[in-house]
Amino acid sequence: MAEIHTSPDTLPAVSTRMHTPGGTALQGLGRTSRRDFWWLQPGIVAAGFGAFIVYSLFSALVWQPMFHVPYEVDGYLSPFFSPLIQPNWLPWWISPAVLILWIPLGFRTTCYYYRKAYYRSYFADPPACAVGEPTIHRRYAMERAFPFILQNIHRYFLYLAFIPLLFLWIDALYSFVNTGPRFGLGGLVLLVNAGLLTGYSFSCHSLRHIVGGRLDCFSCSSLARVRYRAWQRLTGLNQDHMLWAWVSLVSVALADLYVRLLAWGVLVDPAIRL
Template identity: 50%
Template sequence: MATGTEPQPKSGTAPGGGVRDGTRAAIAAAHLRTDRWWLAPAATAAGLLAFVVYSTWRAFANADYYQAPYVSPFYSPCLADNCEPMRSGPNWEIFGSWWGLSPALLILIFPLGFRLTCYYYRKAYYRGFWASPPACAVAEPHKKYSGETRFPLVLQNIHRYFFYAAVPVAGILTYDTVLTFRDEHYEWGHMGLGTLVFLLNTVLIWAYTLSCHSCRHIVGGKLKHFSKHPVRYRMWQWVGKLNARHMLLAWASLVSVALADFYVYLIASGAFDDPRLF
């Protein structure tokens, strides 16, 4: 029974840790949610971790990334002279023989940098790996919070520049997809199962890239009068509709690019032959 003489918690403090200050209620419970709030961040962390493990293996493998007419999206464009000889997809030997590592490491920095600094992916791995915060209405366990104002997270602000790099990468993957309408002898008018895999991946990559918040801002974010720019206003509306599905497109394109690479790996390693549709 309370007597009114019990010691009161100091203002702005509460058991359980987390971000606490003078503006927060001194509630003993860490949170008041009763649902399985931890499922979403756990699933996000598992999915991202699976992709990191797979992409790291494939990036450093430096093998089984080309089988005419398919070239893995992880290795295109191939920028080193240690690339496998290929007549499918861009192969620019910009880096000489001094580059002894996998050529995938020269190109993956751009699409991965674009995704790493993406507004959605920030939310995903902040919650999934850093618990910052782990979920809505669940206080994070860290005692201090500086947001993205300090190094290294302040570098997240270069996302718009990675967008400029992501657009030509998507264009190159489109070119690679066009070249899949050839057979192993580079004759046009053919289509294999891999062509459909590449088509799906290209569509999702473009949808994810164009649904980016930076793209939406570039298209119409700086306009003060939409009535004076009807074309850009329509584009801004179209990009806005894609932006509403940015999370779905982020995951779908992540799976599709891994699937496209894995498909090339299977046929390049001899696991099975690419079925020809016509």
């Protein structure tokens, strides 16, 4: 059996690194020995987030001021605008969504799942496991320095995120009665959206830490035991944090789209009025 000798697709050993083991890994964007479609997953994530970002920016900032498609119709309020704050000083060309959207935006931007997703898909840091990244990254300090050190305030965005979440539940429940008792598909859409956003918020890593992760001893007091039981439940939710992140992202966009299409007259809300 013949042995075939070929040159490896590698660079010489990097021996000048500081504080790192000094190996022979391939350096440079996309350089890898992986044989699978490693680019597929970050590509899908980038496309999914990109679609959401474009849609949400258009819907929250442009659709109503420029194209006069209301964000509230027949007792249904788009989740991008809840709670609805319309101060007199706000110019007509600035959407009231900007007064509230910074909270969920900050919550999701600093979220541990989204960090993984966008570091991989948009920053190529790394683009995929065991795949080379741009050499410009090599001395980048990641979450040790500004701006990414600000990721550490995730817990404060979590606290704030419960405010719009509460209003989303109120909006969803109130939509069943605010134009007279009715059971409409729009109410159901808003209710499911509020439920999925609740799942996303309660599966948060920071909440899990605050509830029980700070404790070293779960059996040392009756309060610690209560917190342990809550921590266990949140741990169960946390295992699917990525799933909650995606389904709640899709649901909030779909709920907004549903309200907009009702307002535009494209759809008619199927409802049973009592």
